[in-house]
Amino acid sequence: MALAGGPDGLDLVRTILLRAAAYLRPGGVLAMEIGSGRRRVERAFPRVAFTWPEVPGGGDVLIVRREQLPR
Numbered sequence: 001m002a003l004a005g006g007p008d009g010l011d012l013v014r015t016i017l018l019r020a021a022a023y024l025r026p027g028g029v030l031a032m033e034i035g036s037g038r039r040r041v042e043r044a045f046p047r048v049a050f051t052w053p054e055v056p057g058g059g060d061v062l063i064v065r066r067e068q069l070p071r
Contacts, residue, residue, distance in 0.1 A: 008040055008044070009037055009040060010037065010040055010041065010044055013032070013034055013037065013041060014044065016030075016032060017030075017045065017048075017064075017069060017070060018069075018070060020066070020069055021066050021069045021071065024066040024069075025066070026066060026067070027065065027066065027067075028065070028066040029063060029064070029065055029066070030062075030063070030064050030065075030066070030069070031061060031062070031063045032061065032062050033055075033059060033060070033061050034059075034060050034061070034062060035059055035060060036058075036059065036060055037060060038052060038060040038062075041060075041062060045070060047070070048064060048068055048069065048070060049064070049068055050062045050063065050064050050068075051063040051064070
């Protein structure tokens, strides 16, 4: 999937974030590993309050509640 990420590498991430609310229950949470793309995600979705936990081995993982997802 990483090779088909589009010009900024976020095509799949963007699709998931824009569609996830339809699949999550109220109060539901989305957790997604995005490699090393934290800054790109934050620039692409500046109004979303992601949580970025530290994970063993590095890489970026985002966590976001359904109600915080872009609509």
